[in-house]
Amino acid sequence: MQEAYEPASVEREAQAFWESRDSFRSTEDRAKPKFYCLSMFPYPSGKLHMGHVRNYTIGDVLTRYYRMRGYNVLQPMGWDAFGLPAENAAMANRVPPAEWTYDNIAYMKSQLQSLGFALDWSRELATCKPDYYRWNQWLFTRLFRKGLAYKRTGIVNWDPVDQTVLANEQVIEGRGWRTGALVEKREIPMYFLRITAHAEELLAALDDLPGWPEQVKLMQKNWIGRSEGVRIGFPYRLENEDRVLWVFTTRADTLMGATFMAVAAEHPIALHAARQDPELARFVDECRKGAVTEADLAQIEKKGMPTGLFVSHPLANEKIPVWVGNYVLMGYGEGAVMGVPAHDERDYEFALKYKLPIKPVIRHPLGDTVPAPWRPEYAEYGVCINSGKYNGLNYQQAVDAIAADLEAKGLGEKQVQWRLRDWGISRQRYWGTPIPIVHCAACGDVPVPDAELPVVLPEDVVPDGTGNPLAKRPQFYQTKCPQCSRPANRETDTMDTFVDSSWYFARFACPDQDRAMVDERAMYWMPVDQYIGGIEHAILHLLYSRFIQRVMRDESLMPGLSEPFTNLLTQGMVLAESYYTDASGRRDWINPADVVVQRDSKGRIASAKTKDGRDVIYDGIGTMSKSKNNGVDPQALIDKYGADTARFFIIFASPPTHTLEWSDEGVEGSFRFLRRLWKFAASSHAIPELSSKEARFEIHTVLKQANYDMQKQQFNTVASAAMKILNALEKSPSREGLSILLRLLSPVTPHITHHLWRELKFGEDIMKAPWPEPDAAALEQDEVELVVQVNGKLRGSIRVPKAADRAAIEELARANPNVQRFVAGQNVKKVVVVPGRLVNLVI
RNA sequence: GCCGGAAUGGCGGAACCGGUAGACGCAGCGGACUCAAAAUCCGCCGCCCGCGAGGGCAUGAGAGUUCGAGUCUCUCUUCCGGCACCA
Numbered sequence: 001m002q003e004a005y006e007p008a009s010v011e012r013e014a015q016a017f018w019e020s021r022d023s024f025r026s027t028e029d030r031a032k033p034k035f036y037c038l039s040m041f042p043y044p045s046g047k048l049h050m051g052h053v054r055n056y057t058i059g060d061v062l063t064r065y066y067r068m069r070g071y072n073v074l075q076p077m078g079w080d081a082f083g084l085p086a087e088n089a090a091m092a093n094r095v096p097p098a099e100w101t102y103d104n105i106a107y108m109k110s111q112l113q114s115l116g117f118a119l120d121w122s123r124e125l126a127t128c129k130p131d132y133y134r135w136n137q138w139l140f141t142r143l144f145r146k147g148l149a150y151k152r153t154g155i156v157n158w159d160p161v162d163q164t165v166l167a168n169e170q171v172i173e174g175r176g177w178r179t180g181a182l183v184e185k186r187e188i189p190m191y192f193l194r195i196t197a198h199a200e201e202l203l204a205a206l207d208d209l210p211g212w213p214e215q216v217k218l219m220q221k222n223w224i225g226r227s228e229g230v231r232i233g234f235p236y237r238l239e240n241e242d243r244v245l246w247v248f249t250t251r252a253d254t255l256m257g258a259t260f261m262a263v264a265a266e267h268p269i270a271l272h273a274a275r276q277d278p279e280l281a282r283f284v285d286e287c288r289k290g291a292v293t294e295a296d297l298a299q300i301e302k303k304g305m306p307t308g309l310f311v312s313h314p315l316a317n318e319k320i321p322v323w324v325g326n327y328v329l330m331g332y333g334e335g336a337v338m339g340v341p342a343h344d345e346r347d348y349e350f351a352l353k354y355k356l357p358i359k360p361v362i363r364h365p366l367g368d369t370v371p372a373p374w375r376p377e378y379a380e381y382g383v384c385i386n387s388g389k390y391n392g393l394n395y396q397q398a399v400d401a402i403a404a405d406l407e408a409k410g411l412g413e414k415q416v417q418w419r420l421r422d423w424g425i426s427r428q429r430y431w432g433t434p435i436p437i438v439h440c441a442a443c444g445d446v447p448v449p450d451a452e453l454p455v456v457l458p459e460d461v462v463p464d465g466t467g468n469p470l471a472k473r474p475q476f477y478q479t480k481c482p483q484c485s486r487p488a489n490r491e492t493d494t495m496d497t498f499v500d501s502s503w504y505f506a507r508f509a510c511p512d513q514d515r516a517m518v519d520e521r522a523m524y525w526m527p528v529d530q531y532i533g534g535i536e537h538a539i540l541h542l543l544y545s546r547f548i549q550r551v552m553r554d555e556s557l558m559p560g561l562s563e564p565f566t567n568l569l570t571q572g573m574v575l576a577e578s579y580y581t582d583a584s585g586r587r588d589w590i591n592p593a594d595v596v597v598q599r600d601s602k603g604r605i606a607s608a609k610t611k612d613g614r615d616v617i618y619d620g621i622g623t624m625s626k627s628k629n630n631g632v633d634p635q636a637l638i639d640k641y642g643a644d645t646a647r648f649f650i651i652f653a654s655p656p657t658h659t660l661e662w663s664d665e666g667v668e669g670s671f672r673f674l675r676r677l678w679k680f681a682a683s684s685h686a687i688p689e690l691s692s693k694e695a696r697f698e699i700h701t702v703l704k705q706a707n708y709d710m711q712k713q714q715f716n717t718v719a720s721a722a723m724k725i726l727n728a729l730e731k732s733p734s735r736e737g738l739s740i741l742l743r744l745l746s747p748v749t750p751h752i753t754h755h756l757w758r759e760l761k762f763g764e765d766i767m768k769a770p771w772p773e774p775d776a777a778a779l780e781q782d783e784v785e786l787v788v789q790v791n792g793k794l795r796g797s798i799r800v801p802k803a804a805d806r807a808a809i810e811e812l813a814r815a816n817p818n819v820q821r822f823v824a825g826q827n828v829k830k831v832v833v834v835p836g837r838l839v840n841l842v843i
Numbered sequence: 844g845c846c847g848g849a850a851u852g853g854c855g856g857a858a859c860c861g862g863u864a865g866a867c868g869c870a871g872c873g874g875a876c877u878c879a880a881a882a883u884c885c886g887c888c889g890c891c892c893g894c895g896a897g898g899g900c901a902u903g904a905g906a907g908u909u910c911g912a913g914u915c916u917c918u919c920u921u922c923c924g925g926c927a928c929c930a
Contacts, residue, residue, distance in 0.1 A: 043930050080930070083929080084928080084929065156928075165928075167929065169930095170928085170929090171928095215848060218846085219925075222847080223925090293926070293927085293928095297844090298926085299844055498927095498930085534930095537925095537930085538924080539846090539847095539926080541930080572849095622923090623923090652856095653856080653868090654855065655856085659849085659923075660855085661854085663854075665870065679883095716857090716867090717857070720856090720867040722867095724867065727867090786863095789863085789910085791910075797863075818897085830910060834862055837862050837863085
């Protein structure tokens, strides 16, 4: 056996072995339980980043573990290949997005292969290929015919210079990223998927997902946002016509305290008033500029302006002024809210600012009045006051009575409201799935018939950042109406890339199927038993996938299967330190790989310099980003230490759900461990079968804990366990211990363990060996150590026979000299004995 | 702003059901080997007091429950993720 550990040759050899046997190809096998392990597929951005390596290493550890546990395992890989970055790269490099994407896929695939992941490459798919996205189109036409996909207007960011729609990411401080022009909101026709039709089910089913983290379920629950309230109508007269302004509120009990109405700038009533009032028109115009995101909207200064219009209070003989408010969202509820300043913080601020009346109608813990400043107690539930016939009623009684009275007048009813909005899928962009609709002057919006699918996206387009590239291509959009055969235009919008990623997991079961979206093989592999990906996908991607799974279920593609992911592991982000040099106020970001750190005698950072000796400033730890130049390239790491070291460090450094802080020294330590393992194995040809009794107890205790941690998916302590076992083996070597160690480690570092397993003649293929289990006999102990506390403070320890009873334990504890010092002359009130753990004397 | 997390030595982290805080590793310090260095091996390593035995303090801050709290409850601070067109 070779003396030195050379990862490159070991890894090349192991990968060749797997490839020659096609080790990772999966087929349906009903003799074994199946385990479908899926990591979120990557966007082919150019090269792998650390987040990818972490995600796929975690998935691979699980895959290889379940394989050794006897499961029929599937772990596939594909490419989330449509998206905005390809268009940005195209503009920068004058290369078509398709070419850029395919090049990236080829390179990243080679990187994944060099990491030794147990992937079934025969199932590889890319969402930008017509044989994939035709099924996006097929499903869309089904939904369109059912009314589950429909067209209405939606609000987008509009760059007036480039005449193009911008993604939220492309709006920097209210301006277009390329032009710097002030971004406007614009209403354009769009297609929506009616996810709200499934809101109730998507919410209720969360309770049946025990394999999902509570935090993710809670976030989804709040996102769907079911609230019970009352829809209330405020009548008014406009242009000699009786109309009603509708609002939704969860606080109908405060209706008698409503002193103004606020409507969104896009609300018809606002637009009408603006036609008469130039000042209001300016304000409405201002509201329509700037932010579209909820985060921005929530933080802007609340502003308003009166429309001059009044509505009638539905239950009192009062007129209420209607204002336009920049904080009211047209997309949520009715686009209008009632203002109850006395009991709502935002309304309170608004009323103070614009000197609107504040009328308390609820008795709150601080009393019957609401003096400034605002106190949270004002918003609490209480009995009605100043509310006429409703006085004295509590929250529920008041809501019931008011809802009944409104209903009698035809001006209201109880209603369930959802925060969840329908999913707008239209994108005015090129690199995505063409929406399969033909616009015919005579027939309207006609879905493309199945026989004419896919509507193929041309791959030779280079977008220039202005307008929608497909809308400039007559050869794409000019077509005939499928119904009447007259000349017609294709839809030139493409689909949100979230559509692509909302069903790819099912397609992996049957990527070669060209007659259906999925076939019966999906019913074998689905649902995904273990899904792994970043916490940043906790809401959108996972919710859309749960929705589309239900849509596929309802199309009889996977009958009865509602949830796509049984178990979910949300991995933390990968962070790194960042450094910069300060040259007269200009920050020059230095990659951590090029920084040399000096430490003081206590190990703290004393100073840091670049390799050529310039002082650098430490900027703390954060996500790896281009702007701070703190990305660590996994390829450099693999080239230097090999895949096993990279995998081991990433698993060892942090539990999978936590953020991982990158450390070059830590990587060095992981490499040292593998080299020690290699050296130990190389010198192990004539070692005993079993270790000493103490070492064996240690090894099996650690193994027992490691198996428990494996179940908990706390892989970092499994890696620690492997180190502990090697430490024990170095004191007392054994074939048994080495065999346990190699198998325990094989999911994390498959190459080196593959090589050593064969080298030491344990067998031909470690992947086919059974997972190690602790030996109950090795765990037996005659004596146990107990800790003795006095008043909860540690004062000594005693060794007692395993079978010792309470009285014997207590006597031994009192006999301990140090314990006696603290107990002497005092009255022991109580003795707590925790078997196998401790004794606590309370004095 | 709203929703969801996180916080433990110089650093990453461990501590299962509320029961010895700091496993394992990194960095650091001391030693062996070496002409020297690297590599490797051995020892030390939370803070304070003490020659020592030992004692006190300590899990972001403040309170509470308990014989006993990193772990449970409440309040607060800071950082991170998401907020519907980044993926």
